Amino acid sequence: MTRAYVSCDMASVALGADDIADALAAAGCEVIRTGARGLFAIEPLVEIETTDGARIAFGPVEPEDVPAILDGTHPNRIGDLATMPFFAKQQRFTFARCGITDPLSMADYTAHDGWKGLAAARALAPQAVVDAVKASGLRGRGGAGFPTGIKWQTVLDATAPEKFIVCNADEGDSGTFADRMLMEGDPYCLLEGMAIAGHAVGASHGYIYVRSEYPFAIRALNAAIERAAPILAPLTVEVRVGAGAYVCGEETALLESIEGKRGQVRAKPPLPAIQGLFGQPTVINNVLSLAAVPFILAEGPERYAEVGFGRSRGTMPVQLAGNVKNGGLFEIGFGITLGELVNAIGGGTESGRPVRAVQVGGPLGAYFPPSMFDTPFDYEAFAAAGGLIGHAGITVFDDSVDMAAMARFAMEFCAIESCGKCTPCRIGSTRGVETIDRIKGAAKREQALEAMPQMRNAKVKHRSVDEEIGVLRDLCETMKFGSLCALGGFTPYPVLSALDHFPEDFGGAPALPQAAE
């Protein structure tokens, strides 16, 4: 009986992987569903196991291609995926198993170095585990880049009746899907990371807060928790499902949400590591931070830290998204340049038109023009360039993009998703949309708020486009420094970078019937 591997990842299913799996089963194959390999240009993908255990890949394929796949004559035969440049150039520390194993098979997980990190951690005192994480140089992969070991140390040093591990799986940034891929493709890896964290800081219970838009991940995690419970003990883990609020990806809003409240941001201090969930010391880490931990404990922190660039150590699962030819997940050590990722790995745009802008780090990340493609992928280098790595999603746009429309969308998205606690974010985002509409000539200048007769500071003359741009920059400044969290604080990044790098799109263009959305 021929063994065939087909991904059950949500993205693969969205491209028709289920139909192909059914067709293979109908043709008499033993079909094993895996996570996604990570290159979606070749999906739906089938891998056929040869007699010597190697896997021969075919993709993209359709259900009617099954006979040609089985006799090896299909034109889309790729062969051994590991030799494909997209995969050969990667350093898969965190995603080593994803796409190879059956995500829920405990036997597979154990056979592929699973639970080694947890065994190594349990052989050490909690402080030694925290020291290992510190030595690895691991920084928060959710975007903030805070040293994970220092966070753990704070929780370890706190005395409290109980402590919590909270995994932030509220991956709401457009252009990012690494958390989802890992939860669906290798859920035990995340659970192992949480169990190590529990041992390191003395926590008894863990929550995984997953967004409701990820039903496949929720199912995979619940099944994995049930099967792995004996190994995870004494740590108990449960999944909590979000309810469609982007701001709940902010750690304190996430805690409020788990507690059953509106997802409003908390002021810091107190730090969640000292007073977090239900007022107890809490480790909050992103999925990728926790999933990096088993490797660090199993292979040693030096092995992780020897890869990287500057103060950014280890690997980053970069996600290539949007209008890009080779879209997918590419795990690589820090220091690779943005241009290499977009052009050499990503292969430029899928539409074949020139790249005009890339947005790095989701809706709160800056837009970079190709002239800045020599920026190395590193927390500090991106901050110096006026941007952020965030969750390492890179969204590529071709030359048909209207950057003023994208800046407007950034403000609009902030208005939709603001939790309402800080005035600059709650109201400023709406004013931002109005100001960009006036700059674009899509709204009449006499409709400006301060043109109303009851406004004491009403100008005699309407503002010129340059003055409106001045107002927009001023507004961004206020939002940046007057917001508690990154939603209001970082929404100015895409807006200001669009203004700075693409001023021609803000040149008072003729009135649009409706800003393109």
Next chain:
Amino acid sequence: MIPDDLDTIVGTLADRFAGERGALLPLLHAIQAEVGWVPDAAIPLVARALNLSRAEVHGVVTFYHDFRREPAGRHIVKLCLAEACKARGVGAIETALSDRLGLPIDETSEDGRVSFEAVYCLGLCATGPNALVNDKPVSRLDAHKIDRIVAQVSA
């Protein structure tokens, strides 16, 4: 339609989460899974079951986009309008779907057949434009796939 036995439904579901900390979101999700939406009449029942004020429950129901305060259509089409799908041309797809369904985004048809809604990121960002059609993900939307979706929700 508000079910006649709403208090029984809420009571039964609330018992399932008895003693759980922060049970409000899981309970609201469960009510919506059972009833299809969260009627205003459920708010005092939930408040009583969890020993919260009605204002607290109302605040949570209205804060989160997922909780429906009105019944949804029999079919639900959620289209992603976030940046990565914009980069892959969701603008034209939205216009086409809107025309074919006869609905602007974020509206339900008057006959209750279909709801057309915006969603911001489904995590399928390398293969957009993306949609969820009755909770099934669909990627690389094009004219052909729009035809299929429209046929599917015409029933």
